[in-house]
Amino acid sequence: MLRHSILFAGTEIIGCDILFMKRRATLEEIAIEDLNGDQTIPFNRVYLTGKEQEYFTDVLKQKELACNGRYTHKVQDWLKGRLGTNGAFLTGAGTLALEMAALLLDLAPGDEVIMPSFTFVTTASAFVRAGATPVFVDIKADTMNIDLAQVEKAISAKTKAIVPVHYAGVGCDMDQLKNLAKKHSIALVEDAAHGILATYKDQYLGTIGDIGILSFHETKNVVGGEAGALLINNEKYLTKARQLWHKGTNKHDMELGLVGRYTWTELGSAFAASEITASVVWAQIEKATEIVEMRKAAWQRYYEMLTPLAQTGHIALPHVPQDCVQNGHIFYFLTQSKTIRDELIQHLKKDKIESVFHYIPLHSSPAGLKYGKSAGDLRTTDSASERLLRLPLWADLSVAVQKRIIASIERFYQAKAQ
Ligand SMILES: Cc1ncc(COP(=O)(O)O)c(C=O)c1O
Known part of the structure; x- marks a missing residue:
């Protein structure tokens, strides 16, 4: 059954179900509160309210x-x-x-x-x-x-x-x-x-x-x-x-x-x-407001922790226009090239951190070509699809886990600088 076109830790996986079968296997191995350096950080974790x-x-x-x-x-x-x-x-x-x-x-x-x-x-x-x-x-x-x-x-x-x-x-x-x-x-x-x-x-x-x-x-x-x-x-x-x-x-x-x-x-x-x-x-x-606030707090922490890498031009952070209040659904950033993005995904994977990217542009997909048509140049779409990387994000994502993720990203860019 076709669900999502997500590339999972560098491997293309067409189908959410496959993605989450993989994730479930990972979740069984990890303790809920404690994702130490030996445990895989999943890309997504369902937050239950208790009711x-x-x-x-x-x-x-x-x-x-x-x-x-x-x-x-x-x-x-x-x-x-x-x-x-x-x-x-x-x-x-x-x-x-x-x-x-x-x-x-x-x-x-x-x-x-x-x-x-x-x-x-x-x-x-x-x-x-x-x-x-x-x-x-x-x-x-x-x-x-x-x-x-x-x-x-x-x-x-x-x-x-x-x-x-x-x-x-x-x-x-x-x-x-x-x-x-x-x-x-x-x-x-x-x-x-x-x-x-x-x-x-x-x-x-x-x-x-x-x-x-x-x-x-x-x-x-x-x-x-x-x-x-x-x-x-x-x-x-x-x-x-x-x-x-x-x-x-x-x-x-x-x-x-x-x-x-x-x-x-x-x-x-x-x-x-x-x-x-x-x-x-x-x-x-019933708890939607709280869930959104928790996700926004985690989103904000990522934003702040990654600001130095954005200041040096290594990555581009998400932009939220003044008229908008976002809801912490996705934390993504753009790398300088597809090669760097793919290398970073592999690097994170080695450090037991799952990161994903999306979307495979529809205009050049087999069904998009069959059923749709393009208007104008779709250069930004192609570029975003190649350079975008999403980090793990869920409501009760802890600061400690985020620090582990950021430390891994920093190590990647430090190694690149040498
Ligand atoms: C932009 C967008 N539209 C529509 C959908 C479809 O939603 P659902 O998975 O609930 O069918 C998704 C799902 O990921 C989406 O990201």
């Missing part, structure tokens, strides 16, 4: 296992109330939320959807599945977010939507994107898979465009195993979204007593997450 088991057991006790139950409503109410959106639907994955978003746009063959090439596979495949052609544009070198100038150039009469991806939970320039979308009467769908509780001009990512999506995949800040959410900000999409989520029926109208029986109304699917998943997501969401 997951209780809620999960509650679902089993109540024998309410399917979708649309108490925990689903708790999650959806929180998303609506806390984030501020007109409709929220808990889905079995961020990918499924993207697929719902694409269906909401009534796309037809020939329609085009503009998106960055530097993103996860399903940002594009969701729209291809709905009949459209993804048009890949470049990103900006400072944030890895979609380049507005390239978007503007790529807009044509065929364009039906723009899909900005808020890379690493750092918001794209949504004011400008909104203006562009309005000017050309096209939809704006935010891929905020990385973005829970991050903001752009005090608005939560995912709630600014017409439609937004979040991911609660195991690697994200808030996890449910495989889960995600669709956020409907523009009310005109609400009725159809509800019907798509209810497997293509007007079951919601029946629940409201508006119709006696429900019937087939849309081309929906089993997009909703089960209550088993919802119970875990709820245990996480």
Whole structure:
């Protein structure tokens, strides 16, 4: 099953499942609190809030296992109330939320959807599945977010939507994107898979465009195993979204007593997450603010510890524009070249530190070439893909572990200087 295109410790691994099978084996070998020099530091470690088991057991006790139950409503109410959106639907994955978003746009063959090439596979495949052609544009070198100038150039009469991806939970320039979308009467769908509780001009990512999506995949800040959410900000999409989520029926109208029986109304699917998943997501969401704060603290420590290497020009650290508050989802930096990045990954691996890189650009991937097209030069995408390195990051990552990682990186650059 294709999941992520992540390069893992220098070896390409297509498939999250393979990546995490590897990681699980590693986790068994390590003590939870104590990652000393002999123990492998994994790239990701799921942070549990302590309530997951209780809620999960509650679902089993109540024998309410399917979708649309108490925990689903708790999650959806929180998303609506806390984030501020007109409709929220808990889905079995961020990918499924993207697929719902694409269906909401009534796309037809020939329609085009503009998106960055530097993103996860399903940002594009969701729209291809709905009949459209993804048009890949470049990103900006400072944030890895979609380049507005390239978007503007790529807009044509065929364009039906723009899909900005808020890379690493750092918001794209949504004011400008909104203006562009309005000017050309096209939809704006935010891929905020990385973005829970991050903001752009005090608005939560995912709630600014017409439609937004979040991911609660195991690697994200808030996890449910495989889960995600669709956020409907523009009310005109609400009725159809509800019907798509209810497997293509007007079951919601029946629940409201508006119709006696429900019937087939849309081309929906089993997009909703089960209550088993919802119970875990709820245990996480209750503590979402704390989780984000903990991750941000670890992110900030990395930033400070690596500043000397940035000052000497060895690496480039992430940039967070003034209008944005990020959420500590990803800590990455750029090396000077692909060779150095690959050597550093190998060096870290020798020191039992797992680091990864992504994304393999979509515009030159086999399916990207088959189903999509490129607009303009994608030089920054290619360069970021070759030079970007992600460091281990989880909510309760300790200072001691971070120091071990930084010491290893420093040794690498010291050896290079000799
Ligand atoms: C930018 C982006 N969009 C969409 C997704 C898909 O989310 P999920 O894994 O929940 O299906 C991911 C997942 O990593 C992602 O990084």
